[in-house]
Every structure is written in structure tokens, then in C-alpha cells.
Amino acid sequence: MSEKIATLKQEEDISILILDDGKANVFSAEMSKQVNECLDQVETEKGCLIITGKEGMFSAGLDLKTIQSGDVDKIMEMSKNAFKLLARIFSFPRPVIAACSGHGIALGTFLLCCCDYRIGVKGDFMLGANEMRTNMVIPTPILELIKFRVNNSHKYRAVLGAEMYTLEQAIHAGLIDEVVNQEDLMKAAKEKAKDLQTMGHPSYSITKELFIAEPMSKINEAMKEYTSG
Secondary structure (H helix, E strand, O other), X not given: OXXXXXXXXXXXXXXXXXXXXXXXXXXXXXXXXXHHHHHOOOOOOOOEEEEEOEOEEEEOOEOHHXXXXXXXXXXXXXXXXXHHHHHHHHOOOOOEEEEEOEEEEOHHHHHHHHOOEEEEEOOOOEEEOOHHHHOOOOOHHHHHHHHHHOOHHHHHHXXXXXXXXXXXXXXXXXXXXXXXXXXXXXXXXXXXXHHHOOOOOOHHHHHHHHHOHHHHHHHHHHHHHHHOO
């Protein structure tokens, strides 16, 4: 039986998804599988979803051990599963709040871009898409996420410049909406969730679908390449 690295807690109409692999919260094939299983249990017609990590670490991205293994099939499977998962979160029919508990690197930053409201913590934590500095291409299924979220004045810096931001600086870039002290993170996230869960159904899901229609169309088209491969 696989170790639980993604767990779901329910507090009335607020679902709290917690990522904790004991290390860097990487999106291995197993992490994506467990997160999807948690999402299967989340109400899609009412309530609100909070996604958070362990203290000091939201997510450091894809599993480097898999990438460094050189096993092309495993790398493609891990990447495909992660991209599909992020698309699912981006288009989730209820409000999604990120409670960014620490570092959010590479895919961790793209995960933040999937969320409707993002709360970070004060401290020596960094966010950013560092792919250009590690000689990796950012493919369309996740490139569209950061292009949609990041402020125009930071688009080059955040993507092609691979700029890393403190969580406070990330507010100006459009990657974070507010920052709080570490001990206040979940309190702030739950307060925001109580507000956003009042959004009506199906008006919220329909408007959200229209709002993100352009990037989702490009993501879905690009994903065909992965699902047919």
C-alpha cells in the first residue's frame, strides 16, 4: 500500500487538500494519482477547496529523480499526469485557494497559477519558474497557466528570465494575492474560503469556464499530443 502523501480534510463545506511527502512535495506519478483521488471526493456544486503543503514547502515541482533516471516512458507518464492534474485544478468548478506554505518552485509555481486566490507566508521562501536555468522547455499545458496569471510587466521576467521571487515580491508579479505570518496561514485561507464558498452554483462554474476558455482551449489542444503519445 502506498504511503499517503496527499490527504483530504473536510471542515463543513471547505475541503482542505494537504500535500506532504516528507520532503519537497514533488509531483511524482504517485503524488498526481493521490491528488486526483482526493479531488474525486471534493464537492463540485458547493463549497470551496484549499490546497496547501507542509510548513516551509508548497511544492518543488516534478520529481527530479524520475527525470534524472533517463527513463523516457516514466518521464512522459509523470509529466502527462501532472499536466492533466493542473488543468483539472485550473478548471475546477468551485473556488480554489492556495495556502502557499513555503517554497513553490517550477511546477509548484504553476500549481499556484491554477488557483483562484493565493495566500503566501512571510519568510525566506521563493517562487518561480526556473526551467530556463535548468535547460528545460516549458510546454504549452503549463506555459498557458503562468501567461494567464502573471502581470504583463513580469511576463518576460517570470518566464524567459526565470526570475525567482520572494512571496512578498510575488504579489507584484501576480503570482500571490496576499502574504501572512506562517502561523496565520490556514486561518486566513479558511476565512477566504468561507467568503468564496458563498459564490452561487452554477453561476460560478459557468462564468469561470467562460473566463478561462482561451487558455483552456490551448491547454486541451496541446494535451492531445500527450494523451495520443
